[in-house]
Amino acid sequence: MKKKLLVIDDDPVVLRYIDLLFSKEGYQVVKAEHGLVALDILKTYTPDVILVDMVMPNISGKKLCQLIRERERLKDVCLIILSATVAEEKIDLHELGADACIAKGPYEETAQHIFAVIDQQDAIPSQRFEGKILGIENVYPRRVTKELLGVKKHFERILEEISEGILELTHDGRVLYANPAALSLIPMFEGEFIGSHFAAIFGPEEQERIEKLVNAGADEPKANPEDTPIRLNGYLVTLQILPMGGDKSKTVLILRDVTDQKLFEQRIQKNEAQLAELINKNVDAIVIADREGEVQFVNPAATDLFARKRGRFVGKQFGFPLMGGTSTEIEVLSSWEDVRIADMLVTEVKWEGKKAYLASLRDITERKEMEEDLRMANRKILDQQKAVIDEERLKVLLQMAGATAHEINQPLTALLGDLDLLKLSSDNPEKQAKYISQLKIAGRKIANTVKNISHIHYYETKPYAGVTSIINIYQDLNILSVEGSDADFESIEAFLQKMGRMKLARAKDIAGALRALETAKTDLVMLEHKLPDGNGLDFMEKMHEKNIETPVIVITGYGSEIIASRLIKAGAYDYLTKDMLNLETISASITNALEKIRLKRDVGLAREKMAEMATMDQLTGLYNRRYFMEALERDMARVKRHGIGLAISMMDLDYFKGINDTYGHSAGDMVLSEIGKILKKWARQVDLVCRYGGEEFVVIMPDTGLEGGKIACERLRKMVGEHPFEYEASQFQMTISIGIAEYSGSEDQLLPDLIKRADAALYRAKNEGRNRVI
Template identity: 50%
Template sequence: METFRKREEEMVEKESILIVDDDEGTCSSLALIFNRTGYVTETAGTGREAIEKAKGRFFNVTLLDINLPDMDGVKLIAPLKEINPDMVVILITGHASLETAARAVKEEAEGYIIKPLDMDEVLVSVREAIEKQCLVMENRRLYQAAQQELAERKRAEEALQQTVEQLKIANQKILEQQKAVIEEERLKVLIQMAGATAHELNQPLTALLSNIELIDTDKDSPEKFVNLMADIKEAGQQISRVVKKIQAIRHDETMPYPYVSEQTIIELDQKVIILAVEDSDEDFETLNAILKPHDQINLSRARDTEEAMEVSGRTQFDLILLDYLLPDGDGLDFLGRMEKEIPVVVITGNGDEMIASQVIQAGAYDYIPKDRVSDKSLSRIIMNTLEKARLKREMKEAQKKIAEMSTRDELTGLYNRRYFVETLEREIASAKRYGTDLVLCMADLDHFKEINDTYGHPAGDMVLSEIGSMLKECIRQSDLVCRYGGEEFAVILPNTDAEKARAVSERFRNRVAKHDFKHKSSHFGITVSIGVALYNNEVDKSPMEFVEMADRALYQAKEAGRNRVVVDKR
């Protein structure tokens, strides 16, 4: 793995090319041209020499002559690929045939170039091969990073969930014991006999809650995670000792609180819709004559920038072939106005490298001089452009997935606690600034642990997922619902007063109570308790104090028998 990573780093620094040909004149000419263009080159005259050089460093591209003194060049591809799977191999041959093409594809060659060599074609082939190679390797890196983050997040959330469950059980036992003692007017005696002062209970509980909060915000730090877990265990042991003191006096039992496609354009199953922006009838007919034989290509035409913008606005094109000089502007104007992400290939004047560089910087995928337009060159550039567009789409999807993973709960698809805290801070600031209403609802499933214990955790996961779906259906687009933790959900309702929030909460509570949950052959029901809190603009409260208000109302709903909505009156 270290060797592979080192090779990737070498690739980023400077592209390198291995030229394998027994003709020293060919090797020297190619090396000279590539060195002037900014590439690093090495040459080899035999297959064995090529293998030894490939072992010594990373090469982006190998230009390989088919006829070598010691072996068939095609048979050299496999050992080179074994040394470096990411290496792109382009064959050099004195003649082209179907047999040569078939062998090249079978051995995973990128393509082949026919002697005598056209150096412009060679440079274009190498550049396109390296661009494709970079996209493939970047996609792989993003995928691996996403998989690693997903695994680490899952492990951290499982550990956090287990700790929260233990905390709830311990905390509920303390609350139940204290309630019973207060009712029997024995709290003073209990504290004296057990030695359980308020400080003894408050300190470990505070440590547990703060460490859990830190775990939630530092999931990506394994060292911090281990240290925080040790602190949590110590605090848990302190609570356990206090509970045992209380239980020594109280004999009655309490209940616990519940990659790159190998297809060519000829092999595509779907239609490829191409727009040619070309004012010259003669030049358009040239393009049409080249592309017409390909049944899967649907070619449309626009004569100027305005017509092209109008047509592309109502039709989803896969590719645009853009003439640089148009009656109402040039290619740079068109690229600047393009809003859709449609791949664009610019057809430039003969040998105008300055314009070619400008359009690439402006967003064009590629360019081709008019005097180079042929069946072979156009087919190749269309294939490569469509492939690069596909890879870019996949990269964007991967980046989007990674972004979602940091704000979304995987099981329910709702926003997670981290995103909730950030949003609540913004909504409170907005409510203060504009004097608008803001409501927070905290909902907790009643006796959810019994579902897991009776039907198994898959059934519990199914319930959480369906609850998440029902919540999303009950709220407006401007509201926000998230999974706060375990079986607890939080809903932020901007521009909503307490009575409207109560109505929304009651509607959701009734729907849950009437819902028939099904898992395999089992049918069961569940209820939900909801606490509602209205933010008071006249009193400066922090987000956590606002959450505590809603939590207090939720606790009252639990105490009053569950399956109900309680609005905080303060």
């Protein structure tokens, strides 16, 4: 049975020579002048031997070999490569699936090599020509050919890496070449696709349109409009046809995947429709005006508020001053008899690509009327309450002074009556003397009551009505007297008992005083300077060591002002000398000490708040950039001392500007706040999470190397990508890019360098497609 031979070569002399030579030897020879013809032949013809030229038009010999071996029916065919460029181009027979490669040389020698390869097909594997290039000893490399082949490979790599689909078609629409990007969109294997008609891969409804576009020829570039993309294998694509210079037999076609773009546009259109519906149904009036104040848009609520039709509104001056970020109350003349009050909030926006103002107006007429009614009613209530409070306060003061209303009203009535009688008895000295005596008695009763009132303690207050304070007349002070002398303690005790509402405890030495302070509630310490186990300075030092902040009043002997001054510097609040102890000095000193401790606590709280504000980002609840820089410097020093690991990760939200532009800055703030919560949930207790600025965040990760940091940050990237962000009626996803840098503790690595390396890694993550960790 004759062996069947298919020879594929664009050189007609080679085709004719092989045809004549092998026909004489009893072979059935079929010829193909290029790869496209060969693929058509191989659809129905199965040869025993295939000779393939490497350099051919339309489909290259390399690609043709790969396509042949992909077909199950041709896997065992003897495939021989004929190449005139073996000296300049390395050929991988295994990659191409070829059985042998023969260098093109003199025809007789080339024919001998072909016969030798065919004869060896039935030999044992060790005797075959596998991996050998036959006839290469008679060919020599050509510099120009090698350079041209290098250029060819360079452009082939570009075509393989480019993200757009590139195809080469014949004049009648058959596919000669398709790069990987194009093949990823095609519902066929490459072996089936190459040589097929391009229009056949589209649905019936698109085929006629594609054929017209492809077969019409192209003297200049043409494309289908982007607003009418073509459906292909579940994708939406656009086509662009490029002419091949003077060669009208071929066409280059660019295939672009616009699926994501169209889906995004559809979402935008849907959101715009929803936004338009919300604006039109909004009960608040919406007015958009340009920078000159000319109205560009109004919603139905605005036409109702201003009692003006849309045609008489748009294109006219708004009439009210507009300034972004302001909120003002304006009066709107809704009709000739109806003036409405509106709260107007102005925001800067973009309208048709230009800066503009959006004014949101809420009719607050009824609210303002209600507020006025409430204000008048509240005023009446306050006036009534003041009268009641004044009356009740007088009753309390009288009760605290041990008097009743009757006891003060009676002498007041007698006083006023005696004054009238005194006027009537100007001519009777005896009666005048009697009435003057009664006046003195009534006056003394009132004076005693007032004196008792004046002894109420004023040195502690309590909040009242949320805005002021009043004296706390129900106070109980716990005082600890540290006094070694029984006589001095009894003297102090006597004075405090006269003041009332004082609970006095005693300690005879420093050790006992400290135990009392640690176990019992103490508001004030009265300290004798000289004690059995030390002095006042020793006591103050031990209080500081134990972080006890109870106010201390020191009692010293006569002429000990220098010691008292040292004790004040050590932290005492006041001092008294024993020769000056009396009710008034003790009362004044206690008042002074309690006022100082209250002021100190208020200042402490204020400082804590200021320190917190100086280191915290209010929007996200994370530490700010300033705190990050201080903390990183401390942690880097710790790495140097202990040799432990440290990594920092810089993070940036992808496409954050699009959120602000699409949904507004309130949505952007919502996203940043949510990211802060995610970061807190993700981070370990030892990690420090900070907002670096804008949509950038940074995390200090102690005891962590580069690989551990990447694993942790990859988990964070997935958490952010899977988190649903919702703003009003819209829902969207966010992604985050992360760059990591490691600090080894080396002396030549400075803090700015570490931050710069992390920032450079973040920049790479952005450039390489975002939503990744580098």
